[in-house]
Amino acid sequence: KPGDYYMRMFVDENGNGKMEYNFIGIPREGFGFSNYELKGIHRPVFDDFCFQLKKDEKKVLKVKVKYY
Secondary structure, rough: OOEEEEEEEEEEOOOOOOOOOOOOOOOOOOEEEOOOOOOOOOOOOHHHOOOEEOOOOOOOOOOOOEEO
């Protein structure tokens, strides 16, 4: 369906179904976002990793998994 989309993912290393964070809020498991290379420790916003999908269009997304 045409529209604005994004993809986010995380590597659930301990199998508990949720992202684990350290005491200051930095993820303890791998994570990534569509078409966005994470740099630094700021949180990306929707406009950083969204993409448009047009009618009958197919996209290939690259997700780099980041570990801290």
